[in-house]
Amino acid sequence: MKINTKIFTAAISLSVALFSAQNGNVQKHFLDLDGTSTNIKIQSTMYGIFFEDINFAADGGLYAELIKNRSFEFDEPLTGWKQPNTKTLSPNLDSGFLTIITDRSKTNKNYARITVWNDKNYVLENEGFRGIGLHQGEKYDLSFNLENVSGNISAINTSLIDENGTVISSVSTIIKGGGWQKYNAVFAPAKTVEKTKLQITFTGKGIVNMDMISLFPQDTWKGRKGGLRKDLVQKLYDLQPGFLRFPGGCIVEGRTLAERYQWKKTVGKTEDRENLINKWNNGFSHRLTPDYWQSFGLGFFEYFQLAEDLGAEPLPILSCGMACQFNTAELVKMEDLDPYVQDALDLIEFANGDAHTKWGKIRVEMGHPKPFNMKFIGVGNEQWGADYIERYKVFEKAIHAKYPDIKIISGSGPSPDGEFFDYGWKELKKLKAQIVDEHYYNSPEWFLKNAGRYDNYDRSGPKVFAGEYAAQSVGVVKPDNKNNWLTALSEAAFMTGLERNADVVTMTSYAPLFAHADGWQWTPDLIWFNNLKSYATPNYYVQKLFSNNKGTDLIKISENGKPLKGENNLYASAVRDNKKGETIIKIVNTNPLETLVEINPKNIKLNNDVTKIILTSPGLSDENNFQTETIKPIEETHSLKNGKISVGIPANSLIVLKIK
Template structure:
């Protein structure tokens, strides 16, 4: 996600915005004192125009029913039970009379295989997405359909809801073979529950039944939903990474055939997504639904250009990720994918006379899209297998297109065996850029502001392609803002960064958190969106070195009860014993007298069977049961665990304060591919330590966990598995200072992620500055969440007239504040 253009700051209009009242400390004791010292004579890292961008993946119905403006669901009758057990070719359609989905030689084309045979006097009605088809009074909607009626028929097309018609009906005369027919509606009422109905006087065949709002983003045909596209544009992103994500490198990598002998891959293929929309494939989506590919590679490139963002496509490396962990040995298939990637670059950059440049030109864009970066692979858990294939992609790309930066990756986590192995291979191979992904708790982000301080300045650059704190409350956005100050401070290493995921339809959510939420009638930015927007619109061109005092903290020992759990697995536990450091017994339970000491706080089905405590539901996730005292400290925990069935292993918890705050040793997690200690903090999890490994079904394991102060040592079958010390402070006060070369302004960015105000003495080190600064503040209660009807996290613009070489500014509790200080 990259581009040139954004760094201006607040407009004059924004400065005139009514200023809201910010939270203020009620008492003197509600203020913590800090200092910030700036060194304007020193030179920090240069910040590229492409520093911050956006990552689009078709998850949470982000494309069909979302950014892609098509209002009809399953418009081509291609939904299939083979893709989703609940789907049929008539999903989202209702029939009156006689109608049948047909797949025979009379089809529209080889990629659009299923069509609807509609009987005389019959009709079909489409329900759209969410509550129905959204139309607004006075606005135009463009209908189209591919139809065939050898004997001729009249189609009557209506827009209606339960209260009646929403527009004047249209009649379309159809005769002969397949052809496209069009009509336009003007809505007479506003409704969120519209239905599109098509009725035929005589028998007809229908396909690609479509309804688009005329008012799409930039009024483009086959266009984007305006409000969503404009919210993304308002971020002024430097790059657009697409089309995923897990959907890029998952699904079958083998061809499959139907009775007709037709073959294609069920993984994402960019060539399936271009050309006339009626000739594009519909395919299964990794996230559990079908995608029409109406929003395809051409539209992605066009959107990137429209918002001034660098296009950054990601192609599969023929090693699956996201828990699938398979690598193809089909050399011919690998060569074809490599050639497809070369063809993609030609499609983006080739002259209109080239083979694939000609395709782009025919679609309406004779000029190149100026592709400079391309990602190969996504979150592969098999680093050696991935890197061997990545090298082949890179060699082929660099041989033909040496100007293209080929981006590798480091797997799905911020640390662990896969991460370390992948980085080692990438460093040794001289890779230009490595894509890191991680989703962690707010505490992790507050603890790891210095993550990139120690990265090799001469090694591969970092593309932080996916990151987020695990939630959409203001406390999550505050933690991300604090972390972003560290990204900017290390802009010589971190060249690209994008929050993920970008979009979520509130009625079709596969993943949380998400930046922009929507339904069929409205969209709204999360608290995280407001942080991203503030940073992305006020980046600056270079870091001005600065330092700040920290927050005094006192960290006691790890305390908490113990717990047992499973995840998509049935397991049995026995011989639980907790011993204090002095040797006294805190808990001993062999379950001979039942399980009265245990409290079930998760799901699943627990019972005592044959002297063991057994969780029998192999589909249930997070089945936590707890025992003991939350005040326990300095203890040894022993338990015997046996996997009985299921996908994973078992989880043993310690330091359990409550259901949202604990540690657990996850043995055989991630589809039984690795083990890790995870820390839950306010419901969000982060990985403390991890290793590859699996758990055998039917084997009894001895698990021992030794807790001393803040150090934990873990033993598996009597052998030390690992150890860690959790003593890193979660610093709530962070800052970074940058300079805008165009305006000469210093931009002082301060995050105060705590419930007390931060009274701060700021020393600008002799910089020649004006006395008046423009200020943008985000402040709210930590648990505040933006919704469709309430947006407590909203930027407030103001001015501050007390700027001097040294001055004091009080940053509100739980706030992100940017001061743009002009030079004198």
């Protein structure tokens, strides 16, 4: 593995050189906690979730469909499908064959015509998303559309078989009548298997047309048919997010304008939604995934519904007429921008309009009579330069003319500094932008050094959305990046600086969110999953501790009158939660030895009991995995001594102190 010397040096300095603990002596620090109001509110949106369909996050992940290319809509319509001989596993077209029929008047334009012409048992198989995972004792709904064209085919026989060819579960469906009909069946596997495939055979001879061959677990989030994967949504719910950003990310932009994310194509009946190639299918040479497409089964209606389920504000991001500037940099002309602006206005109507509006009516017909009460919208993802500013002006004017209360997210580009960043901020300040999105993927050392990044930001200027950030253990866009304790610890230190500056920073989110163990393109990622289960990274638990303990009001914690932003390798922030009647202190210790702190409360009355939550690990390179989550919070109870909080902070740790 090629080692990034800068980051390797950072790791060494974290564990040795940066720290002043000498001769094994435990350091002690005296901190002041001032309960006097700072008049700074912690926004409910302070900690949220960034979702992008990268790493098989939607199809093959959060969207619980188990059949890949279920309606034969990929550019290569047989992607994911095989026609093997059951004995040799090589194509056996003597027993029958499949052709693709295309009707370009429809969005779901393709279907399969299957000809079975002898008794050698023609076979059609689907491989799923790196296999189909099955849980013993659970049930799985199979459905397909079929038209009996000719002959005497009387039944469709479907089986789920493992990698050795063993049948795990099977069911036969009787075919009746002519014309297109939808058929349903249920699998009940008797064992748990991570990787199976769907096998279809036919009783009789003849010709049938098939489309929308689909398989879903019955045990989805909230039990919704054709819904979302339960264990993954639960992890999102446990974060208690303030917002849910969707659909990205660079996927908003597309490699070309034709491949941009268009929300209107993701609503209505799922079988009528137009499939689209995923931007990340060949985004990185180290992980080419030509079979990565978007079915949009997880579309904008499902997104708004998920945000509502999570208790999170929806934060949609829309194309501003600029394709990804790292790809084609295709630009729509200003005179052709109106349809893009109208998409933004129509999305607000879809989310918030009543049944008498065009798009509000569609939402109602989809099953959600009440408005989603959307308050935010993003214009562009991470575009930069004068072209972006010119387009942002048009969007801002049109949106606020019709919806003056909507808060608009603008962007400062893909980097946390430099010419593009400086230009973007200068222009957006002139325009009195409301919230500016900043992105930073960098080394753990950068995150530690930038805990005071927002201390000197203009308090009267636009607010900040730290919309994408993650510490990179090796380097940006390096496949060997790890979600280790070093990256999580450095992010925790940085987050104390975000919280200390809650009058400037009002929204934050880690990125990316999900990664399939066999289908990822980018590392590191917050939550990893395979076909059966998922695990939370140390970075996830850092996010959870901050989000679950964000409080309502900022208060001050200091040492010698100064905020803790890395001096003596300590980082801290403190809040009061007026709803729960708690004072909450977060402290990060990046020393290799335990540090003792004594906190002296001023202008605040505290209960005698202190809840101490500890997140730490012996090694900075330690990680969680599918077998065990060794890095997760541990809770203890302590008592105040002489009215002061005296606690030991383990080496390389984040602690959260909660006092009634």
